[in-house]
Amino acid sequence: MSEDFNMSMRKFLKKVGVTSQQTIEDAMRAAGTGATAGKKFEASVVLTIKGLDLEHVVTGTINGAD
Numbered sequence: 514m515s516e517d518f519n520m521s522m523r524k525f526l527k528k529v530g531v532t533s534q535q536t537i538e539d540a541m542r543a544a545g546t547g548a549t550a551g552k553k554f555e556a557s558v559v560l561t562i563k564g565l566d567l568e569h570v571v572t573g574t575i576n577g578a579d
Contacts, residue, residue: 533558541578549577 537556541549553574560569 529558537575546578550579552577 553576555572556575557570557572560571561567
């Protein structure tokens with residue numbers, strides 16, 4: 514793959530990671546520690562790319578804030 518492709522993909526994935534973390538942290542704060550402490554939250558992300566007929570699902574668990 515080309516260097517331009519690699520750089521654009523890395524920039525996109527970094528943006529996804531940073532903005533997703535900020536959004537999750539905001540939601541945990543808004544819910545309050547009592548509502549999240551000791552709980553596990555099932556999470557999923559759906560990645561779609563128009564023009565490539567791509568849909569990729571990533572699932573996992575996020576532990577609530579103490």
